[in-house]
């Protein structure tokens with residue numbers, strides 16, 4: 001046997017395989033501890049520092065060419081991340097993301113070429129009404145990715161649940177997901193309708209999209 005052909009060019013990653021299976025079967029995946037407690041702590045510190053130093057913008061509906069701010073639809077404030085200018089926390093964030101993306105591209109031929117991520121803060125009493133993450137004039141978003149940076153001990157009365165509206169045999173079923181720290185939710189941007197329920201305690205996250213073009 002020619003040993004050249006025995007080389008294993010990548011190691012199967014069971015976490016990523018679970019994500020791929022979940023998305024293939026149910027169009028979404030919930031991953032506990034995608035980020036460790038220490039990683040969440042440094043990312044939380046990063047979002048808090050950025051919030052003090054930079055102006056987070058009222059989030060808009062529609063893409064950047066077609067922005068309208070409709071507070072009755074969404075009330076979070078956001079700051080786009082710039083992978084070419086990162087602090088240590090953001091560097092580790094993008095390292096994990098890029099690792100996942102290259103795995104998806106190698107094993108599922110998803111063809112993810114671009115990505116965009118922003119920090120998001122939902123102040124008390126804000127929400128994001130039921131929506132889908134692809135815009136009428138822009139279908140490049142393939143997978144949505146949300147990662148929660150809240151303190152340990154997020155309680156149901158804090159609100160801010162992410163609700164995915166799933167279609168099970170023609171019936172709408174609600175999947176309620178609490179924004180626990182370290183938890184990551186990945187779902188098909190073009191398919192899954194979802195909403196963020198009203199928040200009673202400031203809610204911290206990073207949201208992003210993996211894009212084909």
Ligand code: OGA
Pocket residue numbers: 120128133146161162194195196205207
């Ligand atoms: C979004 C979004 C969900 C969440 O930013 O488009 O739906 O749980 N976020 O923060």
Ligand code: MN
Pocket residue numbers: 131132133194
């Ligand atoms: Mn969304």
